[in-house]
Amino acid sequence: MKQKVTAAVISQQEIAPGIFDMWIKTDLAAWAKPGQFLCVYPRDKSTLLPRPISICETDGEGKALRIVYRVAGKGTAEFSGYQAGDGIYILGNLGNGFPVEEAAGKKVFLIGGGIGVPPILQLAKALRENGSKQEEVQIIAGYRDRNLFLAQDFERYGSLYIATEDGSRGTRGNVMDAIAENGLTADVIFACGPMPMLRAVRRYAGEKAIPAYISLEEHMACGVGACLGCVVKTRDVDAHSHVNHARICTDGPVFEAQEVEI
Amino acid sequence: MKQKVTAAVISQQEIAPGIFDMWIKTDLAAWAKPGQFLCVYPRDKSTLLPRPISICETDGEGKALRIVYRVAGKGTAEFSGYQAGDGIYILGNLGNGFPVEEAAGKKVFLIGGGIGVPPILQLAKALRENGSKQEEVQIIAGYRDRNLFLAQDFERYGSLYIATEDGSRGTRGNVMDAIAENGLTADVIFACGPMPMLRAVRRYAGEKAIPAYISLEEHMACGVGACLGCVVKTRDVDAHSHVNHARICTDGPVFEAQEVEI
Amino acid sequence: MRQGQETLTGNRDREEKALAKARKEEPMNTRITIAGVEFKNPVMTASGTFGSGMEYSEFVDLNRLGAVVTKGVANVPWSGNPTPRIAEVYGGMLNAIGLQNPGIDVFCSRDIPFLEQFDTRIIVNVCGKTVEDYVEVVERLGDYASVSMLEINVSCPNVKEGAIAFGQKADALYHITEEIKKHAKQPIIMKLSPNVTDITEMARAAEAAGADALSLINTITGMKIDIHRRTFALANKTGGLSGPAIKPIAVRMVYQTAQAVKIPIIGMGGIATAEDAIEFLLAGACAVSIGAMNFVNPYTTEEVVAGIEAYMDRYGVEDINDLIGAVK
């Protein structure tokens, strides 16, 4: 059941400039699915709304989970100062998560771009636990520069391909360039990253006529589907409002690419 | 010169239930006069206005000062949690302070009530430094109950008389009762405490036809005389607005009792 | 000067009397009545912040609430505004949802039956673009005995046609109130906009036209600009400001309105705690709604219910009605 709790920070470190890696002690880990997210609430009383941050991975025992985030504002700046033992206000687990079962026995692209890379980690683990073979799991990670945060974590779960904007590592350019350069193919795609990347993934999947599950984001207030703030235009009538606006926080954040207009 | 600075907390302890005693490292101590006060600013961004707190005493070297305050709201609750080494936002030194020179060679009442007791300490020290004899300095301190915070600190500077509302120590009742019970007399009065006490002091001084310097308070915004929020009705036209409303933060907080209407 | 600001709060005397009184342990009454409808307590949800209760029923026991006020429903589905619809501001938020809703058909078949499972009052918020739209919805809802009251939204700042237009002119408000009253089976609450020069003029117009109660305030029109992108934070440019930032404006308008009309007032605007709720009651509201703060703390509504009881206990208030409008 969804809960808002005060959890304890286990550890935190800066793993790349402005990118923070935090482990949090919470039972929410026991039922967190890949692609789900937390709402994290700042203490700063001038900034009341939660910061939705995707779950990067969970420990084996369902006692702790990990978030990796970029400092991009007052809230994340505050979080980045938390020390082991500090309390952190979190609401979780939110969203639908990635449909892991769709990958069974297929060649998969796991595409992560920038701060969209972290949720791909738990997804890669889940695919392998679900029977995908090392060579079936093709992870394409796009970064700005040589700061390839989480890259090593991926190597155990699949074959890793890197793209960097400045060309300092792997393919110069974006994740689609890396796919082209390495002549990769897949039967299904899972992706998380900035909107231009997701649009490219959507186009690619459309041309290849393969399913692509993309994780979206939008400004949120409640995080639980009540406020209707974080909607996305959908091809079909949505389940909640019977219009064409699905709620990213609850109907998503993961949607099949062709079902949303982005 | 008045300054807003981030000073370091040297130490803090709870010296009576809800009463906190904090030493702060700041050069403001070098020119702090008895009866002056600080504006202390909470970190909590929901509560922006400063908390005016009177200076209890300063160290010998002008390097540190002490405040003793009661937790009575969000701001003071926050301050009470500060540890040694924490930064504290203070604006000082504010207000006119007590006219120490008026006590020279006279029998004096130093009257403090409740959380009005602390500023009397630095005043007692200053009087002695200014030549007042032990027996000339008659300190009357009023408390709610047996928690006689700062009482020991006073004994070195004058003769101490206690009044408690519950009668658990000294005279049962208020400071005026203690004066009566002990048959005390004085040529001049300095007082700080709740409004009913100050009114009683004012009446007493009027009857005895002796000067009484009382320290007032009011809700404040700027603390420096700009906003005109913290005024008191005055007998004469005030210097700033040429009406009958003097600014407690700058024209005061100490006024001769007969010059204000309280 | 002892210490300013904060020594001036708190009140030992009153508290001591109260504790003495409380020791007598009379049973406490938290029930209030609006237009003949009794509520177990004065704590409600502000329309649009609580859906139809479904999402928050995972966090709070709806049976503990005086009423659930639903998200606005129109005669047909509304798809609302483009995104971004939400922007954070100091001590609050801006929203420009644009009343996205599934329309009355889905609402009647899904949301009402859901709410009927709980022992709480159902108040349905009604929106429309024309008087006819409102009337259509009001008449449909007339068939549902489980719906205790209707709240008429004439003050949403985020939809172009209708809505706010009715809420900012006294004569237009009078007209729509009168029309709706003709067709409504349930008592109606007119929800007033704070974006007016004189809230009492609007309140009097609604009362004169037969409104059974008033609710205020709706959100205040605001704007945020992203100085780094040099764009509006909201696709709709403007949005409705809510949250603790607006509370002093809301309390003032509730007070002014309570002095101006005889019909009951449901007060709202930035309520985060029981203390906030009590401030509205003392100002003259006979009930309160929790809005944006549900988003910050999903347990707020239940905590406010408990906190009001604690306050009554602390000060020996036997009947919550003794607090309503107690500060004049």
Add this chain to the structure above:
Amino acid sequence: MRQGQETLTGNRDREEKALAKARKEEPMNTRITIAGVEFKNPVMTASGTFGSGMEYSEFVDLNRLGAVVTKGVANVPWSGNPTPRIAEVYGGMLNAIGLQNPGIDVFCSRDIPFLEQFDTRIIVNVCGKTVEDYVEVVERLGDYASVSMLEINVSCPNVKEGAIAFGQKADALYHITEEIKKHAKQPIIMKLSPNVTDITEMARAAEAAGADALSLINTITGMKIDIHRRTFALANKTGGLSGPAIKPIAVRMVYQTAQAVKIPIIGMGGIATAEDAIEFLLAGACAVSIGAMNFVNPYTTEEVVAGIEAYMDRYGVEDINDLIGAVK
């Protein structure tokens, strides 16, 4: 979902272009002009929060400011309201000073000479209870070449007679503006009240009557109740709400007004940082005033001046006038 809310802020591309541009190191212009009066930068002080500069000259270098806008001055001394005059609220404050001031005689003999020592513009805020009161002060100030502009306060919510009455009705505002314009030697700024249904109606009335500029927003009427004492926090019951809490309302009104009139706008309402100030400029204000935040941080005005320059540097803005009304 990567991380919502905050990843959506910031703009690397614009910044990189800007840095490139900035490297060219053209000299930056922060000067703006209002009604033919040039100001070294757009940062001013909000009337009533800065006295006549004397108190804050201990903290900031008045020579760094575009202008000092003085506390309101009337034809005779005003003693203002009883205390408490100040109450703290979430993200802001309520004040009900009631325009205490020494009157025009003392002001001319003490405050003007003080301000003349500094290299900053002097704008005098004028208040009154009747049109005649205003005219008397305006005529006296006509003798002072050092006074660059007059700001006419027709929007103080804390005085019964006059003031706000002129500021909430378009025809009354038109009338007083026209009368003052007849007697004013300096250009006049009409300070508008946000406590209106439609700010643009008031703005148009002032413009039509000949106002040279507008300043907005004044404070929003609010109220706080002490639930422990069960009394109003302010002796005046209501007070003017200011501080960061009102910024989104102020930005919205500045934007709406900028779309409605051609005369320049001085924007204010909760400005605490250079980022806030820039938001007002982008919304259409050609200058900004710092108000309540002076009380929280006495260095705010100078910090905002420096922060605006840093922003222009960061984004390669050569002329501050390029920012004014840049978001439409």
